[in-house]
Amino acid sequence: MVLSTLSLKLITVAAISVSLFPAAMSASDFDWSKLTPSEKLIWTPCYSGFECSRLIVPLDYALAATGTAAIAVTRYPSSSKSDYRGPVLLNPGGPGGSGVNYVVEAGPSISTILGSDFDIVGFDPRGVSYSTPTVSFFKTDAERALWMPAYVNPLYPSPNASSGVLAETRAKGQILGTLAQNRNDHYEYMTTDNIARDMLRITEAFGWEKVQYWGISYGSVLGSTFAALFPDKVGRVVIDGVLDMEAWYGSNLTIEMSNSDDALQSFFDGCSAAGPGGCAFSAPTSAEIASKLDELSASVTAQTLPVFTSISCGVLGYTLLRNFVYNALADPYDLFPFLGQSLADLANGNASTMYSASVLPPFECPVHNSTTPVLPFHENSFEAAVAISCGDGIPISSSLEELQEFYEGVQEVTKNFAEFALYFRTLCSGWKLELRKDRFQGPFGAPNTSFPLLVIGNTADPVTPIVGAVKTVEAFPGSVLLTVDSPGHTSTAVPSTCVHEYLRTYFRNGTLPTKGTVCTPDSPIFPAAVNATRIGAKRDVVVDDSQDELKRAGRALREAVRRVGGRKFQVGL
Incomplete structure (x- = not known):
């Protein structure tokens, strides 16, 4: 049992996105409770240009008497009448990421990439967000808000910060396990294998036999699990930013950290090459930048800094600094210049830039009988x-x-970020609910899927190292690895028309890349000069219409993933 760095990266990335990007949609834009769950997909207009439904599925596919769940499903409908190609299901990672919010944010962009003749479908996995029953360890939003700051800010308490951190985190894991046990609402059925079965049920409700799917981060575990359980039901399956599924189910994600130091090195190298005009934290050599970061870490460890902003106050110490740096590695093209500026500000005594981008908005008690959600998005991700x-x-x-x-x-795998794998394992050490004896425990692959998988991996992914993608291709013979020569978490973090073209041809024609294919980014991480006072500022350029559509869609997709939090400033996976 291990909580991935991927899923709680959701919360931190979400925090940064809420701070610096306005949300396109929020939970208040549609009331899911007004939809009556059905065993068929009964569509109701929702949001703007979308359709929503709640699909009844068994809690336990082996024992119907256990009860049912209602899965929230939304689609950005195909605009094609004559050449409809069916539903493509999406998962943004987590676990705990809302597929509904993801598609509401990214559906039009994904439709541009794959083609308008697909339905772009998001669903909230059982237990998540708008699907019911919802996993909730806390009785009220206020109780949740009192607990959550220890996990969101800072997200990953580091044993390097103080000698008592590990013992304290272990104790909190025990508390969390007891809360879950006391408030259990069929939580033992909220597992990846059952979510995979739900994917097949959703696809069949569309009238299709085989699943078309694109899952990123933790979504790769979900896609691999589906292909292992239902190898004859694979239509098109893309797994992007790939976790080693055997490591996932074995509760040991040490391997998850194996490229994190490489990703950090890419920041040092890029910042040095960009110079002070492109990276505010620049120095003549990468080694000097690394030393400057070590000095900053030592400084805030020795003397934690008080911070006051217009909406909150708090402290910035070692843990928040390391969280901030690690989470920026997930999204280098939009966050590295901002990371450089934040580090430079901190070195000059200004901690507010980093702090403001790291914390969730302050909790406010709702007005009595108010239907306005407490958070700016509907979240039970943690x-x-x-x-x-x-x-x-x-x-x-x-x-x-x-x-x-x-x-x-x-620590033998990463000298910089070992706490990120430790934190979630420590929480799961307190889990007290009995594990289902029939839960998925392999096989971790399939010799003959009905169609080959497309597996995508970045060369310096700080969260899902490419070794997981290589192993997965071996586990599903006939599948092909598309390598993206870039840092960043999943291909969605990288501006690469090459990747988008391969995605389009795979879903539309079933065409796989030639073995050994490598895609490169369309642009450098650091431009020659940039105003890095806000995330994504360097992207404020006019894109040539001859390159246009896929590049604009790719940028919109990056921003959507960051906003929903599937890529990580929250992780897991």
């Missing part, structure tokens, strides 16, 4: 991530000594 991750894996020892030993093992 609780859902815990339930799904801990329910998928194997039992974790709660021994403090064994957790310390695990941490030391991760």
Whole structure:
């Protein structure tokens, strides 16, 4: 049982996005409770240009008497009458990411990339967001708000910050496990294998036999699990930013950190090459930038800084700094210049730039009888991530000594970010719900899927290293790896028309890249000069119409992934 760094990256990325990007939609734009769940997809207009439905599925596919769940499904409809190609299901990662919010944000962009003759379909996995029953360990939003700051800001308490952090995090994991046990609403059925079965049920409700799917980050585990369970039902399956599914179900994501130091090095190298005009934290060599960051880390460890902003106040110490740096690695093309500016400001005594981009908006109690949501988006990402991750894996020892030993093992893989793998394992060490005996435990592959998978991996992904993609291709013979020569978490973080063209031809024609194909980015991470006072500022350029459509769609997709949080400033996966 392990909570991935991917899913809680959702919360931190979401925090940064809420701070610096206005949300296109919010939970208040549509009331899902007014939709009556049905065993058929009964569509109702929702949001603007979308359709929504709630689909009834069994909680337990082996025992109908256990009860049902209602899956929230939304689609950006195909505009084609004569050449309709069916639904493409999307998952933005997590676990705990809302597929509904993802498609509401990104549906038009994904339609541009894949083609308007597909329905672009988002669904909230069972237990998540608008699907019911919803995983909730807390009785009220206020109770949740009191608990969550320890996890959102800072997200990953580091044992390097103080000697008592590991013991404290372990104790909080015990509390969380007890809360889940006391408020259990069929949480044992909120597992990836059942979500995969729900995907097939959704596809069949569209009248289609085989699943078409694009999953990023944790969504790669979901896609791989589906292909392993239903190899004869694979229509088109893309898994992008690939986790080693055997490691996932074995509750040991040490391998997840194996490219994180490479991703950090890409910041050092790019910042140095850009010079002070392109990166505010620049120095003549990469090694000097690394030393400057080490000095900053030592400084805020020795003296935590008080911070006051227009809407909140708090402190900036070692943990928040490391969280901020790590999360920026997920989205280098839009965040590296801002990271450089934030580090430069911090070095000059201004902690507010980094702090303001790292925290969620302050909690406000709702007005009595108000229907206005407390958060700017409907989120139970943290609780859902815990339930799904801990329910998928194997039992974790709660021994403090064994957790310390695990941490030391991760430090052999990454010298910079071992705490990110430790944190979630520590939380799952307190999980007390009995694991389903029939939960998925393999096989971790399939010898003969009905259509080959397209597997995509970045060469310096800080969250899902390319070794996971290589292993997955071997587990599903006939599948092909498309390598993206870039840092960043999943191909959605990289401006690459090459990737989008391969995605389009795979979904439309079933054409796979030639073995060994490598895509490169369309643009450098650091321009020659940039106003990096806000995220994405360097992208404020007019795109030549001859290159246009896919590039504009790619940028919109990057922003949507960041806003929804599937890529990580929250992770997991």
